[in-house]
Amino acid sequence: MYSNAGGQKPRLIGELSAASDRISVSDFRYGRGAEIFGEAEPAEYIYQVIEGAVRTHKLLPDGRRQIGAFHLSGDIFGLENGATHRFTAEAIVATMVRLVKRKSLDNVAQNDPAIFNTILDMTTSSLVHVQNRILLLGRKTSLERVAAFLLEMHFRSTTAGVMHLPMSRRDIADYLGLTLETVSRAISELRRGLILKFEGTTQRHIVILNVQTLAKLADEPDAAA
Amino acid sequence: MYSNAGGQKPRLIGELSAASDRISVSDFRYGRGAEIFGEAEPAEYIYQVIEGAVRTHKLLPDGRRQIGAFHLSGDIFGLENGATHRFTAEAIVATMVRLVKRKSLDNVAQNDPAIFNTILDMTTSSLVHVQNRILLLGRKTSLERVAAFLLEMHFRSTTAGVMHLPMSRRDIADYLGLTLETVSRAISELRRGLILKFEGTTQRHIVILNVQTLAKLADEPDAAA
DNA sequence: CGATTACTTGAATATCCTCAAGGAGAGTGG
DNA sequence: CCACTCTCCTTGAGGATATTCAAGTAATCG
Numbered sequence: 001m002y003s004n005a006g007g008q009k010p011r012l013i014g015e016l017s018a019a020s021d022r023i024s025v026s027d028f029r030y031g032r033g034a035e036i037f038g039e040a041e042p043a044e045y046i047y048q049v050i051e052g053a054v055r056t057h058k059l060l061p062d063g064r065r066q067i068g069a070f071h072l073s074g075d076i077f078g079l080e081n082g083a084t085h086r087f088t089a090e091a092i093v094a095t096m097v098r099l100v101k102r103k104s105l106d107n108v109a110q111n112d113p114a115i116f117n118t119i120l121d122m123t124t125s126s127l128v129h130v131q132n133r134i135l136l137l138g139r140k141t142s143l144e145r146v147a148a149f150l151l152e153m154h155f156r157s158t159t160a161g162v163m164h165l166p167m168s169r170r171d172i173a174d175y176l177g178l179t180l181e182t183v184s185r186a187i188s189e190l191r192r193g194l195i196l197k198f199e200g201t202t203q204r205h206i207v208i209l210n211v212q213t214l215a216k217l218a219d220e221p222d223a224a225a
Numbered sequence: 226m227y228s229n230a231g232g233q234k235p236r237l238i239g240e241l242s243a244a245s246d247r248i249s250v251s252d253f254r255y256g257r258g259a260e261i262f263g264e265a266e267p268a269e270y271i272y273q274v275i276e277g278a279v280r281t282h283k284l285l286p287d288g289r290r291q292i293g294a295f296h297l298s299g300d301i302f303g304l305e306n307g308a309t310h311r312f313t314a315e316a317i318v319a320t321m322v323r324l325v326k327r328k329s330l331d332n333v334a335q336n337d338p339a340i341f342n343t344i345l346d347m348t349t350s351s352l353v354h355v356q357n358r359i360l361l362l363g364r365k366t367s368l369e370r371v372a373a374f375l376l377e378m379h380f381r382s383t384t385a386g387v388m389h390l391p392m393s394r395r396d397i398a399d400y401l402g403l404t405l406e407t408v409s410r411a412i413s414e415l416r417r418g419l420i421l422k423f424e425g426t427t428q429r430h431i432v433i434l435n436v437q438t439l440a441k442l443a444d445e446p447d448a449a450a
Numbered sequence: 451c452g453a454t455t456a457c458t459t460g461a462a463t464a465t466c467c468t469c470a471a472g473g474a475g476a477g478t479g480g
Numbered sequence: 481c482c483a484c485t486c487t488c489c490t491t492g493a494g495g496a497t498a499t500t501c502a503a504g505t506a507a508t509c510g
Contacts, residue, residue, distance in 0.1 A: 058360045060444050066363040068356060080352050087356070116341065123348050127305050130355045131293060131312075135283045137362035138291040138402030142466065169489065177363030179467055184490055202475065203489060219285050367498065394457065404499055409458055427507070428457060 013048050013076065013100060023104035030091035039088045043081040045099040049073050052095025053166035056087035057174065067175040069129075070167060072156060079119065080126045092166045137177045140219060145176040146186035147218035150196065154208050165204040190214070238273045238301065238325060248329035255316035264313045268306040270324040274298050277320025278391035281312035282399065292400040294354075295392060297381060304344065305351045317391045362402045365444060370401040371411035372443035375421065379433050390429040415439070 013025070027050065030036055036047065039058060047054075054071040068087045071077045077089065091097075109116045136145055149172060150163075157163040165172075169180040176183065187203075190196050195213050199205040208214060215221060238250070252275065255261055261272065264283060272279075279296040293312045296302045302314065316322075334341045361373055374397060375388075382388040390397075394405040394412075401408065412428075415421050420438050424430040433439060440446060 058356075060360070060364060061446070064364045066360045068359060080349070080356075082349050082353065086353060110338070113335070116345075120341075120345055120348065123345065123352065124305070124307050127348065127352055127355065128307065128311060130352065130359065131283075131305075134293060134355065134358055134362060135285070135291040137359060138399075139285060139289045168487090174363075180489080181468085181491085182466060185466095188490070221286070393455090405457080406459085406500085407498055410498095413458070 013098060023108060024101045026099050028097050028099060030095050030097060032091060032093050034091045036089040036091060036097060037078065037085050039085055041085050043078060043083060043085050044102055045078060046076060046102060046105060047078040047089070048076045048098040048100075050096040050098050052097075053092040054089055054095060054097070055092050055167065055171055055175075056089045058087055065174045066177070067171060070171075070175065072166075073158070076122065079122055092171065142176075142178050142182045143186050143189065143217060144219050145178060146172075146183055147190070147214050148220060149176055150187075150190070150206070150208065151211070151214055151218050151220065154211065154214075161207060162199045163206050163208065165206065190217075238323060248333060249326045250323060252321060252323050255320045255322060257316060257318050259316045261314040261316060261322060262303065262310050264310055266310050268303060268308060268310050269327055270303060271301060271327060271330060272296075272303045272314070273301045273323040273325075275321040275323050277322075278317040279314055279320060279322070280317050280392065280396055280400075281314045283312055290399045291402070292396060295396075295400065297391075298383070301347065304347055317396065367401075367403050367407045368411050368414065368442060369444050370403060371397075371408055372415070372439050373445060374401055375412075375415070375431070375433065376436070376439055376443050376445065379436065379439075386432060387424045388431050388433065390431065415442075 030052075036054065037043075037045075049071050051073055053073075054075075054077060056068040056071070056077065058066050058068065060066075069077070070092075078085065081087075105115075105119075109119060136148055140148065153165060154163055167175075169183050173180040173183045187196070191198070193213075195210045195217070196206050196208050199207050253261075255277075261279065262268075262270075274296050276298055278298075279300075279302060281293040281296070281302065283291050283293065285291075294302065295317075303310065306312075330340075330344075334344060361370055365373065378390060379388055392400075394408050398405040398408045412421070416423070418438075420435045420442070421431050421433050424432050
């Protein structure tokens with residue numbers, strides 16, 4: 001559940017390369033903060049993060065922002081959209097993204113049940129992730145939310161030991177339905193409780209010292225196993 | 226978006242009857258409050274509400290409850306689960322439910338791209354619904370949440386004019402990430418503002434007097450169109 | 451009809467947010 | 481390479497929104 005945002009399996013685009021004569025793939029680079037696609041735009045492509053990190057969000061008219069997901073290296077995104085994008089996607093840091101034309105994907109999927117099943121699986125996995133987030137946003141306290149977030153990032157992190165967060169406290173806050181100050185206070189509390197520590201000089205390199213306690217604080221006892 | 230919880234199209238089980246020689250369909254009755262399936266149980270069936278109403282929920286260890294969705298007459302549910310159910314489902318009132326064996330559905334879908342597409346569409350629609358709920362739970366105020374809920378029920382309601390809510394204030398609260406008192410206060414406020422009124426003697430028969438204002442309060446201006 | 455459950459409203463409290471200030475880190479140009 | 485600037489993060493104090501606790505009334509169900 002934590003291994004990958006939305007549980008999307010990076011293998012899809014690998015599989016597609018087998019049918020590469022019929023699909024169009026291209027790579028793009030985006031600078032820090034650049035928009036990859038906008039909400040309500042037609043969804044012509046699906047995307048895979050090659051390097052960097054991406055956030056998706058929705059805005060309310062008065063500027064309140066809700067981040068839908070973070071996508072890290074290897075993650076596929078934009079698939080969960082139907083005909084039009086339902087989020088805006090932005091590069092968090094300098095990011096390379098691979099684009100696959102939706103139409104060519106659909107064409108291949110028509111004749112390949114395995115790919116069709118992969119698409120359905122990925123969509124179902126997104127649903128699982130998002131359903132857990134509904135419990136978090138509807139019922140968890142600020143400390144539980146921050147603990148759950150750090151746990152998620154911990155398990156998604158490829159580097160063992162130190163975890164490198166590409167996103168700001170504000171991004172985390174908008175992901176968890178909190179303010180950046182509340183996120184900062186929760187992290188400070190976890191630091192005082194020796195559940196995590198900062199590595200080096202920056203506040204974005206974090207070492208989880210006690211995963212089990214963190215999982216208990218997140219109200220996700222199964223994650224401690 | 227409001228016409229159906231999760232946008233699931235009730236047509237699936239109708240389509241299936243065309244292949245009824247290969248699928249097993251049966252009907253069950255559940256009393257008020259009865260459990261239809263439990264979280265983490267294997268998902269053997271998908272379900273359609275024939276009559277009545279169903280709620281799905283998750284519980285935290287200390288009893289906090291988050292309702293995932295309400296399913297009304299015609300709605301299909303349990304499809305969004307993978308191999309195991311990720312919610313507990315209960316009848317809100319006396320309810321008749323039609324069950325379809327998942328395996329027989331899968332078998333039919335293997336050879337029928339139309340049904341496969343219907344399944345994918347329904348899953349994608351669930352995702353859309355759930356993503357809008359994330360914005361609601363993460364960033365909306367109590368009044369905005371209650372307004373959005375009433376608007377959703379208004380558009381899903383089959384009866385024109387008076388809307389009959391099968392669920393309690395507590396159910397609504399657990400759906401919106403609030404307490405029942407806060408929901409009650411918000412409804413009272415909308416009543417004082419002449420945006421809705423109660424019909425008859427009960428507090429569950431509601432008439433929306435001003436849909437546009439309600440949509441504005443819900444921060445969903447497009448719903449007013 | 452009686453008992454139970456559901457809903458509303460008020461008062462006090464808690465959690466999280468807002469406003470504010472200070473300091474540390476990262477990036478830029480001299 | 482260092483100074484400068486901008487952004488980010490932390491922490492504190494005060495305030496707002498929603499919750500908790502409580503009581504009373506109304507509606508539903510057997």
